[in-house]
Amino acid sequence: xxxxxxxxxxxxxxxxxxHLVHRGRKRTGEEADELVDLYQRTAxxxxxxxxxxxxxLLTARLTQLVARAxxxxxxxxxxxxxxxxxxxxxxxxxxxxRSRRWWIPTAVLSVLLAAVMGWWIGTHPEVQAGIGAPEDLxxxxxxxxxxxxxxSSHPATSFAAQVWTNNAQAAAMCLVLGAFLCVxxxxxxxxxxxxxxxxxxxxxxxxxxxxxxxxxxxxxLLELTAVFVAAGTGLQLGWTVIDPGPRTRRSALxxxxxxxxxMAIGLALVLFVSGVxxxxxxxxxxxxxxxxTLGITAELAFLAYVxxxxxxxxxxxEAGDITxxxxxxxRPVAA
Numbered sequence: 001x002x003x004x005x006x007x008x009x010x011x012x013x014x015x016x017x018x019h020l021v022h023r024g025r026k027r028t029g030e031e032a033d034e035l036v037d038l039y040q041r042t043a044x045x046x047x048x049x050x051x052x053x054x055x056x057l058l059t060a061r062l063t064q065l066v067a068r069a070x071x072x073x074x075x076x077x078x079x080x081x082x083x084x085x086x087x088x089x090x091x092x093x094x095x096x097x098r099s100r101r102w103w104i105p106t107a108v109l110s111v112l113l114a115a116v117m118g119w120w121i122g123t124h125p126e127v128q129a130g131i132g133a134p135e136d137l138x139x140x141x142x143x144x145x146x147x148x149x150x151x152s153s154h155p156a157t158s159f160a161a162q163v164w165t166n167n168a169q170a171a172a173m174c175l176v177l178g179a180f181l182c183v184x185x186x187x188x189x190x191x192x193x194x195x196x197x198x199x200x201x202x203x204x205x206x207x208x209x210x211x212x213x214x215x216x217x218x219x220x221l222l223e224l225t226a227v228f229v230a231a232g233t234g235l236q237l238g239w240t241v242i243d244p245g246p247r248t249r250r251s252a253l254x255x256x257x258x259x260x261x262x263m264a265i266g267l268a269l270v271l272f273v274s275g276v277x278x279x280x281x282x283x284x285x286x287x288x289x290x291x292x293t294l295g296i297t298a299e300l301a302f303l304a305y306v307x308x309x310x311x312x313x314x315x316x317x318e319a320g321d322i323t324x325x326x327x328x329x330x331r332p333v334a335a
Contacts, residue, residue: 003055010045014065017042021068039069090313092266095259095320096229097310103232110189110228114196121201128205131198141206147199151215152283160279167223167271168264171230175260175267178234179241179253185234192227214288218295219278222302226270233263259320270302 017038020031027035046062049055096103121127128137140146154162170188177184196216203212237256244252277298281291 003049003058006045006049007058010041013038014042014045014062017069018065021065021072035069036073039066039073042066042069087262087266088269089309090316090318091262091320093306093310094313094318095233095263095310096266096306097314098320099229099233099236099259099263100306102236103229106189106232106235107225107228110193110224110231114193114200117194117197118200118204121197122204125205128202131202137202137206141202141208143208147203147212148215151278156279156283160275163278164268164272164275167227167275168268171226171267171271172264174227174230174234175237175264176234178237178260179257180238181241182235182238185231185238189227189231192224196224210288214292215282218282218291219274221295221299222277223271223274225299225302226267226274230263230267233260255319262320273298 017035020027020035020038023031042062043066046059046066049059049062121131131137132140138145151159153159170192174185174188177188199212199216200209203209237253237260240252240256241249247255277295281294284291286294
């Protein structure tokens with residue numbers, strides 16, 4: 001493409017678009033229609049220049065012009081309660097539902113690994129000796145030991161806030177660090193699985209596995225599910241770096257990254273619920289069966305939320321992303 005000829009042929013359109021953008025509300029109806037048409041043309045011109053005859057100065061000028069025109073065409077949009085309601089009833093559950101092929105295998109493999117490692121720790125005294133001295137292990141596992149008193153070691157409100165903050169940070173790290181080719185996510189997930197396996201192994205060796213499960217299940221079901229969702233989404237983001245599919249890598253990462261940010265907000269709310277359960281239900285005087293029933297109810301409610309609301313939203317076309325009009329224009333790439 002002869003860039004000089006191209007610029008001379010379309011400069012008047014760009015100047016006209018710039019003029020219309022700066023007219024503000026003084027535009028007539030015909031000028032508004034002209035603005036939309038010129039915006040679409042100029043966006044196409046910018047795409048052609050970027051792919052065929054890149055010129056830094058011209059590209060910068062047209063990029064700014066297209067951005068201003070797009071803002072003028074679409075208008076400045078403010079978040080509202082309706083947006084929050086849409087996010088909670090469609091956007092977030094749809095994002096979780098769409099990523100289920102990542103977080104469900106992550107959850108299954110993690111639980112199996114925790115069970116195997118817990119069995120290995122519980123049946124091998126030499127492994128337990130590597131974890132701590134016998135008196136330290138007894139202090140952790142005996143009745144009234146550290147595993148039991150941990151959940152009542154602080155006032156319920158501050159304890160719930162603390163575990164919520166810690167878990168939300170871990171989930172956010174999984175989502176954000178997934179872009180680094182999945183490695184940090186795998187490490188964070190392994191640390192969580194290892195901690196769970198140590199508890200299973202030590203308490204089972206002391207003959208108190210039922211006590212441990214009675215303490216961990218009320219809040220742990222929902223808490224671990226949120227961590228698995230975050231880890232699975234982070235792994236999906238990391239895989240997008242490797243294989244973006246039939247999109248440009250930039251476009252694929254932008255879409256998956258936006259979904260991950262929304263996921264972090266939604267999972268923070270889920271972890272808030274699990275934190276409340278951990279702070280108020282787990283150390284309560286309720287019977288073990290009642291505490292576990294509450295934990296199972298919370299878990300089933302979340303899964304129903306994802307599969308009913310999320311599945312319905314996905315079938316209706318929801319992608320867990322911002323709306324099409326808010327996204328940058330994309331050029332298709334060959335598969």
